Amino acid sequence: MTPSPRAHIAMFSIAAHGHVNPSLEVIWxxxxxxxxxxxxxxxxxxxxxxxxxxxxxxxxxVLPLDDDPDAWGTEPIDHVEPFLNDAVQALPQLLSAxxxxxxxxxxxxxxxxxxxxxxxRWGVPAVSLWPNLVPWDGYEKEVGEPMATALRQTERGRAxxxxxxxxxxxxxxxxxxxxxxxxxPRRALVLIPEALQPHADRVDRTVHTFVxxxxxxxxxxxxxxxxxxxxxxxxxxxxxxxxxxPAFYRDCVEAxxxxxxxxxxxxxxxxxxPSELGDVPPGVEVHSWVPQLAVLREADxxxxxxxxxxxxxxxxxxxxxxxxxxxxxxxxxADMLQSLGVARHLPIKEANPATLREAxxxxxxxxxxxxxxxxxxxxxxxEGGTERAADLIEAELPA
Numbered sequence: 303m304t305p306s307p308r309a310h311i312a313m314f315s316i317a318a319h320g321h322v323n324p325s326l327e328v329i330w331x332x333x334x335x336x337x338x339x340x341x342x343x344x345x346x347x348x349x350x351x352x353x354x355x356x357x358x359x360x361x362x363x364v365l366p367l368d369d370d371p372d373a374w375g376t377e378p379i380d381h382v383e384p385f386l387n388d389a390v391q392a393l394p395q396l397l398s399a400x401x402x403x404x405x406x407x408x409x410x411x412x413x414x415x416x417x418x419x420x421x422x423r424w425g426v427p428a429v430s431l432w433p434n435l436v437p438w439d440g441y442e443k444e445v446g447e448p449m450a451t452a453l454r455q456t457e458r459g460r461a462x463x464x465x466x467x468x469x470x471x472x473x474x475x476x477x478x479x480x481x482x483x484x485x486x487p488r489r490a491l492v493l494i495p496e497a498l499q500p501h502a503d504r505v506d507r508t509v510h511t512f513v514x515x516x517x518x519x520x521x522x523x524x525x526x527x528x529x530x531x532x533x534x535x536x537x538x539x540x541x542x543x544x545x546x547x548p549a550f551y552r553d554c555v556e557a558x559x560x561x562x563x564x565x566x567x568x569x570x571x572x573x574x575x576p577s578e579l580g581d582v583p584p585g586v587e588v589h590s591w592v593p594q595l596a597v598l599r600e601a602d603x604x605x606x607x608x609x610x611x612x613x614x615x616x617x618x619x620x621x622x623x624x625x626x627x628x629x630x631x632x633x634x635x636a637d638m639l640q641s642l643g644v645a646r647h648l649p650i651k652e653a654n655p656a657t658l659r660e661a662x663x664x665x666x667x668x669x670x671x672x673x674x675x676x677x678x679x680x681x682x683x684x685e686g687g688t689e690r691a692a693d694l695i696e697a698e699l700p701a
Contacts, residue, residue, distance in 0.1 A: 310407075311340070316344070316413050317346045324516065325433075329351070341357065343360065407426055435499060439505070490509055491694055497638070500638060515614040517687075525593065532565035537603075538551070540626075541609045557656070558659065561585075572591075608645075617682060619679075623645035626649070646664070648661055
């Protein structure tokens with residue numbers, strides 16, 4: 303690693319788009335300010351990290367990748383156990399990688415458990431770059447405890463908590479409960495708009511600061527132009543992980559493919575072959591991936607799974623949304639978007655050509671939706687984004 307006269311900052315994350323992408327603009331800004339930034343990441347994301355100017359520090363992960371969503375299983379324990387398994391095996395790798403070149407400050411994604419352990423061992427501050435909803439005052443009683451109680455009633459769940467507590471104790475953090483270790487960071491910069499946060503008035507502002515979307519111009523992802531003659535543009539995307547939905551995509555083609563004046567951009571991900579959609583009319587373009595932000599800048603409506611990234615991109619561009627959540631925090635995001643007056647929450651079981659068409663047309667024809675979208679967009683712009691995040695990180699550096 304090349305020595306720098308300024309501080310050494312280390313970022314830690316996992317190989318998942320929804321966890322890496324939100325941090326990239328912040329990392330780019332820190333590098334631009336002259337800091338030496340190391341970014342611990344599995345090899346699959348090394349190129350994306352290197353493009354920010356940070357130095358990738360590679361480690362081997364045992365987590366399922368974005369391209370294998372079925373590997374996460376179906377039981378609640380299947381969704382938490384892998385992160386502990388990965389942390390236990392990754393920690394020795396990361397200790398070795400940074401030996402003799404320990405950073406002055408640790409940044410970490412919420413899923414990077416080794417980062418907080420390393421910060422404790424090195425005696426340096428740790429700041430979480432939080433990419434989705436944060437716990438509020440009362441979260442444990444309302445949400446956390448029911449989930450933990452259910453886990454502890456199973457043999458695997460009890461073994462998970464015992465192993466987690468033992469791992470924390472081995473690393474000098476025995477006074478921290480596993481659930482608090484995961485959900486209660488020392489300090490967090492929240493990379494979503496406050497408008498998406500449930501119970502925002504009950505969030506501890508001494509720990510969590512909402513800096514909003516840190517998106518940049520995304521020019522490296524490519525551009526997209528509205529075709530001549532397209533009166534309305536609709537983007538359909540279920541993100542990067544929960545995309546194995548050929549029947550849903552067929553419903554979207556049926557709902558909008560023959561609608562006069564409408565042009566549809568349909569992102570189907572890596573798990574669906576275009577041939578599964580049947581005959582696709584000329585007004586529908588089908589891709590495994592699109593430059594989403596570029597399309598949204600031109601779009602009149604957005605059918606989304608309501609992931610954190612897609613939700614805030616829709617808000618930042620003022621695009622009315624039909625939210626069809628698939629998993630985890632997407633259901634809460636869908637409800638928040640609807641409560642803001644910029645979206646309709648349509649459960650996947652109720653989504654069909656008729657309901658999809660009805661929801662989209664109602665949104666684009668409602669002037670109050672446009673007014674609400676403009677108000678939220680202006681509110682987001684005041685949160686500060688990338689520059690404010692970098693300012694707050696600088697403030698955490700040791701003197």
